[in-house]
Amino acid sequence: MRVLLVDDEEPARRRLSRLLRGLPDVEVVGDAGDGEEALRRVEELRPDLLLLDVRMPGMDGLALAQRYRELPPLIFVTAHDDYAVRAFEAHAVDYLLKPVRPERLADALERARGRLLAKQAAVSRVLEAVAPVDSSCRIVTVSQGVFHFFDARSISRFWSSDKYTLFLAEQREQCTEESLTQLEERLRSHGFLRVHRGELIQLTHVKAVHSRNGEHEVELQDGQLARVSRRSASTLKAALGMKAR
Incomplete structure (x- = not known):
């Protein structure tokens, strides 16, 4: 699973990166310091998942999630516990509070993996419907x-x-x-x-x-x-x- 880290604090990004390196089948493909940069990095890197802070300069994490509904699945990682309802309204997979516990992060990534697998199954059904494997290029x-x-x-x-x-x-x-x-x-x-x-x-x-x-x-x-x-x-x-x- 290819993960993009979005947080305006570099130490927070480094700590998340260290935690993710200890998890199987997870690759940190890049990071971003605000919402605008995150959009550019998503287009460039095409990650499977975003780990996203809530409060950032410029476009914050919630604004990003609410404005761009076609983003990859999101897990919010924040020091603030009062945005959870809005986060889940924006279809977040999970909402983690800093400092993030390794076991809590692992659980959140398993939820994200399940959502990705469900999406892939839906894609497969579309492929079978629009492009029979025995006849289509x-x-x-x-x-x-x-x-x-x-x-x-x-x-x-x-x-x-x-x-x-x-x-x-x-x-x-x-x-x-x-x-x-x-x-x-x-x-x-x-x-x-x-x-x-x-x-x-x-x-x-x-x-x-x-x-x-x-x-x-x-x-x-x-x-x-x-x-x-x-x-x-x-x-x-x-x-x-x-x-x-």
């Missing part, structure tokens, strides 16, 4: 509650990073809920080939194949490079009509 991403659709035939490469599947489109890195294995199965008939456990490429977008010391790498027309496993090298060469050497 459609790739769907979700960002801040907005569904975005891409044609897989315009995509050169999908790759795995940690627990995510990424690809480049519209001059930026995108993230889809589907695994590489799922994409491999439904995009095979559209010219995609799995060349590495972490790489799925569009064969019609291959510009060159580089071989060095028995290692292979594919260069794609948009400049991306994809790793090729030793095991997949012969399959790739056959698919591209290359003579075996």
